Each structure stands twice: as structure tokens, then as C-alpha cells.
Amino acid sequence: MDAAGGEQLSLAAVRDALVRLEDSVVFALLERARHPRNAPAYAPGCGGGRSLAEFFVREAEALNAKASFFHSIHASLLRLAPEISLTITIQEDVPFFPQDLPSPLFPTKSPPKVLHPLASMVTVNDAIWKMYFDELLPLLTVDGDDGNYAETVALDFACLQVMSRRIHIGKYVAEVKFKDAPQDYSPLIQAKDSNSLMDLLTFKAVEEKVKKRVEKKARTFGQNVNLEDNAGKQEGTAGDSECKVDPTVLSKLYDQWVMPLTKDVEVEYLLRRLD
Amino acid sequence: MAARAIYTVLVCAAALLLALASPSAGLSLDTVREFLTREEDTIVFSLIERARYPLNRPAYDPIHLGDGDGAGPGRRLNASFAELFIRESEAVQSKAGRYQSLQEIPFFAYRVPFTLAPPFNFTRELYPAAAFVNLNDAIWSMYFNELLPVLANNGDDGNYAVTVDSDLACLQVLSRRINYGRYVAEVKFRGDQQTYTSLIKAKDRDALMKLLTSEAQEDVVKRRVEKKAIVFGQSITSDGPIETSVSNSSQANFKVDPSVVYKLYDQWVIPLTKQVEVEYLLHRLD
Numbered sequence: 001m002d003a004a005g006g007e008q009l010s011l012a013a014v015r016d017a018l019v020r021l022e023d024s025v026v027f028a029l030l031e032r033a034r035h036p037r038n039a040p041a042y043a044p045g046c047g048g049g050r051s052l053a054e055f056f057v058r059e060a061e062a063l064n065a066k067a068s069f070f071h072s073i074h075a076s077l078l079r080l081a082p083e084i085s086l087t088i089t090i091q092e093d094v095p096f097f098p099q100d101l102p103s104p105l106f107p108t109k110s111p112p113k114v115l116h117p118l119a120s121m122v123t124v125n126d127a128i129w130k131m132y133f134d135e136l137l138p139l140l141t142v143d144g145d146d147g148n149y150a151e152t153v154a155l156d157f158a159c160l161q162v163m164s165r166r167i168h169i170g171k172y173v174a175e176v177k178f179k180d181a182p183q184d185y186s187p188l189i190q191a192k193d194s195n196s197l198m199d200l201l202t203f204k205a206v207e208e209k210v211k212k213r214v215e216k217k218a219r220t221f222g223q224n225v226n227l228e229d230n231a232g233k234q235e236g237t238a239g240d241s242e243c244k245v246d247p248t249v250l251s252k253l254y255d256q257w258v259m260p261l262t263k264d265v266e267v268e269y270l271l272r273r274l275d
Numbered sequence: 276m277a278a279r280a281i282y283t284v285l286v287c288a289a290a291l292l293l294a295l296a297s298p299s300a301g302l303s304l305d306t307v308r309e310f311l312t313r314e315e316d317t318i319v320f321s322l323i324e325r326a327r328y329p330l331n332r333p334a335y336d337p338i339h340l341g342d343g344d345g346a347g348p349g350r351r352l353n354a355s356f357a358e359l360f361i362r363e364s365e366a367v368q369s370k371a372g373r374y375q376s377l378q379e380i381p382f383f384a385y386r387v388p389f390t391l392a393p394p395f396n397f398t399r400e401l402y403p404a405a406a407f408v409n410l411n412d413a414i415w416s417m418y419f420n421e422l423l424p425v426l427a428n429n430g431d432d433g434n435y436a437v438t439v440d441s442d443l444a445c446l447q448v449l450s451r452r453i454n455y456g457r458y459v460a461e462v463k464f465r466g467d468q469q470t471y472t473s474l475i476k477a478k479d480r481d482a483l484m485k486l487l488t489s490e491a492q493e494d495v496v497k498r499r500v501e502k503k504a505i506v507f508g509q510s511i512t513s514d515g516p517i518e519t520s521v522s523n524s525s526q527a528n529f530k531v532d533p534s535v536v537y538k539l540y541d542q543w544v545i546p547l548t549k550q551v552e553v554e555y556l557l558h559r560l561d
Contacts, residue, residue, distance in 0.1 A: 024327075067356075067360055147395030150371035
């Protein structure tokens with residue numbers, strides 16, 4: 001038990017959360033890849049206004065905020081049912097457009113406080129947004145336009161959300177690592193030495209493993225399954241051309257953006273950890 | 276005289292061309308099958324995502340505001356959190372233009388005076404008088420009363436918004452797949468207008484259902500979607516093997532029970548789709 005009387009956060013639990021999210025990331029991207037680029041969804045609206053994508057994300061986030069707010073009121077009125085477990089939920093829902101959301105934003109329930117209070121200030125969503133629309137979509141989707149803009153931006157939001165969740169779990173990663181070896185991290189934090197912190201947080205072997213696993217998932221979930229395949233078919237014999245999305249695109253996504261951005265979150269979190 | 280004959284021939288030729296040029300060159304038995312096959316993946320993915328969360332029953336109970344124990348009478352809304360959230364979500368999607376193409380039909384009706392979506396020229400493939408046919412009420416009921424209890428584990432983690440969000444994804448794809456029966460029926464009708472016309476005029480539901488049913492085809496679909504549940508639902512580790520078949524699978528490790536997915540298609544998806552097909556056809560000559 002930690003000082004707050006809650007459960008201890010473990011590296012295993014955090015790694016578990018990251019692995020589960022991998023599947024969700026792969027699913028979300030495969031679903032988006034079902035539609036072509038659909039560029040008009042990202043063009044400025046009438047009179048140079050917001051794109052459909054931006055409109056949708058703002059509205060969806062406002063709805064989620066209303067839902068959380070509603071739930072906190074509702075839950076407190078019900079005097080939180082005893083069977084709701086108060087184990088640690090490793091989940092970070094960081095909005096892309098925080099400024100217009102109803103405030104204050106109550107949590108859906110009172111979770112054990114495992115993160116430093118300043119954790120809520122850490123966000124890399126601007127970078128994720130830019131990365132997704134400018135770099136990832138051109139690689140992920142074919143040129144073309146099927147007119148299904150609303151469905152497209154809904155799928156975009158799903159991708160953005162799940163990637164943002166994955167990347168901001170970096171806060172929990174950093175907390176666990178800090179608790180494990182505060183003597184290693186504290187001097188670097190006090191010196192505000194981002195580079196050395198980044199070095200300390202990086203484990204190339206683990207990253208390679210993640211990359212390979214993501215590629216394997218992309219190949220497995222992206223294949224065209226039919227009844228003629230026999231049991232003897234091994235992984236890798238499904239030609240990449242039979243996959244809905246080039247698996248190397250997805251492993252590249254993890255390598256170039258998801259993992260580095262997660263580490264950025266870890267560093268940003270740690271820099272505030274002693275405040 | 277000759278000029279008049281030529282004129283007549285030209286007019287007839289033009290009329291013939293117009294009649295032959297179908298409003299949608301894109302709709303065929305192949306494209307329909309392709310669409311339905313790809314939908315299977317989406318359905319399996321969305322069920323896997325929903326199965327990540329426990330049942331979270333309070334999200335589906337009618338909402339009580341206030342507890343009526345002396346502070347005043349409790350007020351009960353006739354809607355659950357799920358219904359409210361889904362209504363609001365659909366309203367946003369509606370504003371974004373989601374229901375314009377008629378391929379998707381919302382669960383709740385909206386008055387949307389305008390849409391923010393960029394304009395797009397959708398080919399109208401469905402017969403207008405029959406395009407409204409849908410089984411959304413049955414799908415809603417089936418999903419919450421029959422499917423969810425066997426899909427999700429008992430429990431409550433309090434994360435109702437993400438849970439209902441994933442419910443909506445399931446509902447949307449199931450609705451789209453089942454109501455696609457309209458397109459299936461349209462293609463079949465065009466392929467054999469004479470036979471279908473006489474059955475439709477006789478309002479012979481049973482005969483229509485029989486004509487639309489291919490048990491061999493349905494068996495292939497059910498087994499394939501079960502296999503997809505196994506392949507997509509397996510836990511993939513860096514060094515472990517990949518499941519590729521039904522026979523050597525151990526169900527304990529799967530994120531969604533493949534037999535639930537098989538049953539879903541067997542008892543609901545396929546029968547409901549055929550119901551849509553029959554209803555659509557019964558309006559095809561209106």
C-alpha cells in the first residue's frame with residue numbers, strides 16, 4: 001500500500017495496459033484504412049472555418065466531458081455502489097481541444113491518486129494531431145474520395161483517441177520507474193536534464209520487441225481471412241499484399257511516433273515530479 | 276417520311292440507352308458480397324473492443340435523479356445513460372452528414388436543418404419508396420437484451436462513457452450490415468425481375484424468403500466469421516504462435532468467444548438481414 005492507502009502501481013500492470021491498447025490501435029487504423037483519403041473532410045469549412053474533422057472531434061469531446069460530468073453527479077447521488085471496484089484504472093483521456101470543455105472536469109469516480117497532481121498538465125496532443133493528419137494518413141490511406149466524410153472523421157477520432165491514450169500512459173510508466181529508483185531520477189529532474197532522462201528511460205531491446213509485436217498484430221489482424229487457409233499456414237506466409245494495410249507502416253508508426261511521443265510524456269511528467 | 280422514321284429510331288434508341296444505363300453501375304452481386312465480407316471484420320473488431328469492458332449494467336438502467344428519501348420525490352427519466360449518450364452521439368454524426376447516403380440509418384430520428392459535410396454526389400442505388408426499410412428497433416433490442424449479456428463479463432468498472440461508445444460502434448456496424456439487406460434485395464431483384472415481381476404482387480413472404488435463402492452460402496459465412504473471431508481475438512505475443520484455424524484453438528485465451536460470434540450470425544444477423552430483404556422487396560413495386 002502506498003501512503004494514500006491505495007493499491008501499488010506495478011510495471012507489469014502498466015505494460016499490460018500498453019499491450020492491450022496495441023490491439024485497439026491496430027484495429028482503429030485498419031478500420032480507417034477501409035476508406036480512401038477523403039480529403040474534403042480535412043479542408044477548411046465554409047468561409048475558412050473549421051474542417052469537418054475538427055468540428056467532429058470538438059463535439060465528440062464535449063459530449064464525453066458532459067458524460068463524465070453527468071456521471072460524477074449521478075454516482076454521488078447513488079452513493080457509489082459497493083461493487084464498483086476501486087482498483088487502479090490505468091487510463092488517460094486527454095482532450096485535443098481542452099479550452100472549450102465544461103470545467104471543472106470531474107472524474108467519473110474517485111480513483112486512487114497514483115499520479116503526481118501536476119500530471120494533468122502534461123499533454124502531447126498537438127503533436128499527435130499533427131502527426132496523424134500530416135504523416136500517418138497519407139501512408140495509411142489510398143488516394144480517393146467515397147463521400148463518407150462523417151464516418152471517416154469518426155474513425156479518425158477513434159484513432160486519435162486510442163493513440164493519445166496509449167501515449168499518455170507514459171505518465172504511469174514514468175511514475176513506476178521513478179518509484180523504483182528515485183535516487184537515479186531525482187538529480188536529473190532537479191537539473192532539468194531532459195536528454196539524460198530520455199537516455200535513462202530508453203530500453204532499445206524492449207522497443208524492438210514492441211515494434212515486432214505490432215507488426216505481427218498488423219499482419220494477423222489485417223489479413224483477409226477465408227475458409228480455405230489450412231492449419232499449417234505459419235505467420236509470415238500471408239503475403240503482405242494480402243493484408244489490408246502494409247504491416248510495416250504500422251510498425252513504423254510505433255517506432256517513429258508512438259514510442260518517442262510516449263517517452264516525451266514520460267520526460268515531461270518527470271520534470272514536474274518533484275514540484 | 277424517311278426523316279420521321281429516322282427520328283423515331285433515334286428516339287427509341289435514346290430511350291433504350293436510358294433504360295439500360297442503370298442508375299448505379301456499381302451495385303452487383305460481387306460488390307455486395309465484398310461489402311458484407313469486409314463488414315465481418317468490423318463486426319468482430321467492435322465486439323472484441325466491447326468485450327474489453329465488463330457488463331457495466333448501470334449504464335443501461337433508467338436514470339434516477341434524486342433519491343426521494345425526504346429530500347423530495349425521486350425523479351426518474353425513462354432513458355438510460357446509454358440511450359442519452361447514443362442520442363447525442365448520433366446527433367453530432369447527423370450534423371456531420373452521416374445519414375445522407377442512406378447506407379446508414381440512425382437509431383433515433385433528428386431534425387437537422389443543414390449538414391456541415393462537404394457536398395458529395397451519392398449514387399442512389401435503392402428504390403426510393405423502399406429505402407426506408409430497416410430493423411433498427413429489433414437490432415437495438417437484440418444487442419442489449421441478448422448479445423451483451425453473453426458478450427461481456429459480469430462486473431462494473433464505472434467507465435460508462437467509453438463502454439457505451441463501444442456499444443455504439445457495435446450497434447452502428449450491426450445496423451449497417453443488417454440493413455444492407457436492402458442492397459442485397461435490390462441486386463437480386465434486378466437479376467430476376469420476373470420471378471420477384473410475381474411473388475411481390477402476391478405478397479408471398481414465404482416464397483420470397485425461400486428464394487433469397489442459400490443455406491450453403493450462409494454456412495460459409497457463419498464459419499468464416501467464427502474463424503475471424505479466433506484469428507482476430509487471439510492474444511499475440513512476440514514469440515508465440517499464430518492461431519489460424521478452428522480445430523487447434525483453445526477458447527480460454529480468446530478475447531471474444533468465437534461461438535458467440537457464430538451464434539450472433541446464425542440467430543440474428545443472417546435472419547434479420549433476410550427479413551430486411553423481404554420487407555424491401557414488398558415495397559419494391561410501390
